[in-house]
Amino acid sequence: MGSRVAPPLAIIFMDSLERDFNTSASHKPDLYMRYIDDVLGVWTHGSANLQEYFRHINDAHPSIKFTIESTDKTPSIPFLDTSITVEPTGKYTTELYIKPTSAGIILHADSAHPWKTKRAVLHSQIRRAINISSDNSARERSIEKIKDLFLNNGYNMRTISRATSCCQTSRPRPRRRATPVTRLVLPFIDDKLAQTVQAIVHKSGQQNLGVTWTNKQTIKNQLVRSALKPPPCPGGSRCHSCAAGLQGRCHSSGVVYQLTCTLCNRSYIGETGRHIRLRYNEHLRDAKNHRMDSPWGDHFRDDHPRCRPEPQHIAAKILQTCNTSRDRKIAESLWIRTYRPALNTNIASWAVL
Template sequence: MGSPISPIVCNLYMEHFEQLALESAPHPPIWWFRYVDDTHTKLKKEFSQEFTDHLNLIDPDIQFTTEGEEGRSLAFFDTLTVIQPDGNLDIKVYRKPTHTDQYLNFSSNHPLEHKLGVIKTLFHRAEAVITDPVTVSEEKAHVKRALSKCGYPSWVFNKIDNSAKGKSPPRKDNPKPPKGQIVLPYVKGLSEALRRNFSQFGIRMCYKPTRTLRQYLVAPKDKTEKKDITGPIYLIPCQGQTTKGLCQESYIGETERSLRTRFLEHRRPSSTSSEVSQHIHIESPGHRVDINKVQVLNREPRYFERGVKEAIYIRAFRPSLNRDGGRYKLPNVYDPIIDHYVTKVKSGHIADEGCS
């Protein structure tokens, strides 16, 4: 689970499994269509249980269950195969009894192209799946009624119909390839204007969501303890005491490993490359650092981006123990922007927004 090669390996094995099962079956099916782990099979009813038992004997780790036709019809994903009186097959769109016809609401904070894509997808399914032209028209009428309840106005359906009939302006056959591509959070009204401006310079702009309900409501995993966080940009304050009170020395760093692993390296007396170790063991003996007092400013798994964020925080906080500006050499042209937002950086707002 989780490996990108797993689906390929599983599919290769299932092809081997199918070949072995069909060649050795005493009464093989007339057809056998499979998608991932679901099959659509046609065979005589008297051989149905025999064939199922045969499948389940091939590999004890792969067991099949069957579902027969009901009312001369059989559902397979979002299709419904209906056997006509003359023996021909009629394909329709299938919806589960629990289906609610709820789709992307037209008033939601999504680009118009996403909402048009909902209509195009549902219309394309009707045209590609359904075999009877009359049923195609009925399915499209059902889609229009369902989407109208989701706030879709009539002009969007006219736009799709005109595009299908060739009334929309034709696209260039050989458009110039984009000079570059940027991905920005979608903000209604602003993003469309930015896309038009970028397109004038041959730059393609794509959208990504800002915040979703899933981010606010769902927490599928337990929160990682601070010391186990990987890829952090962190601030280590010194906890030593001076004649004027608590030591004000601090250090900002980054690591691809866990915070605990990197912190122990900073605290090690023999670590001559660590500014923190030099401070607490050589420059100010008796001073100490505490992992519970370490502040995780941000978290970034990517190497380059993590170096940039570290440089931004070093420029903003100006920690006294850092010898340089970090792994990434941030140009000075960004100083006015960082100085303007330094208050937000120190209060944690920029970290919450991703420091992008």
């Protein structure tokens, strides 16, 4: 299922197939539930009829073959993350099921995430074990599996025991009506800095202000690339931005950039959501035409009136790549505050403390 559309198509196909073979079957299951490719059913028509039904559904389509596990051969069968045990009396119990082939990997205690996130993951997994289990003994076995999982991922027993006690004694809080909250999105550095910022926000008295921590520097982002090589420059050998120093990156978009006059070393910092080559061409055109009220038009008209601007006169460099317009505005303001470029008329795009 490498394509995004594959799972929905598979589900639609299986739904049509199931309707056909369940309609034509001589005996039908009392309960038939499927999630993707896992099916759970309840059968009360005897083992012989079950085998006949099994052969019937396997003959429904040449490319679809089912396998079967039943409580006739083993008292417990797994379905997704639940192990279902049927006793001789007909009573059944449920508890948490973890595949023997599971890698046992979950958010590690030493990973670069806020501690609040790690604690939430721990609590959610313990609550999952509790909710799946049907009685006290099953609940204890399920919680032990979760304890082993988190111990193997660097969490200490004190933290796990405290979370277990909290989940077993606390009751779910009723949902309150959501109030609008302004989110301050900041890069996560470490827990110490996060706690300091949270304390400052709390002391500010702003009830509708929250902090969301993000970290774009993941291992996946560092190691995985969707393209084997950058796309070719659409301008070819005549691309002005490539000649100005953006060779191989002129197609980049959503960037904060710096342009430097090679004649006097004065610079300008800006941002754009478009391809950087398009924005560079606009700056170069302003310089050539001595456009009024533009940084490069004013600069070459006032400081280099006899120079015919070419790409070698305005060197280009990408300072930062951003995902959103808000991030670009903030990054541009920070770079302007750091470099104090002479050709910028504004101190910053946004006010930066």
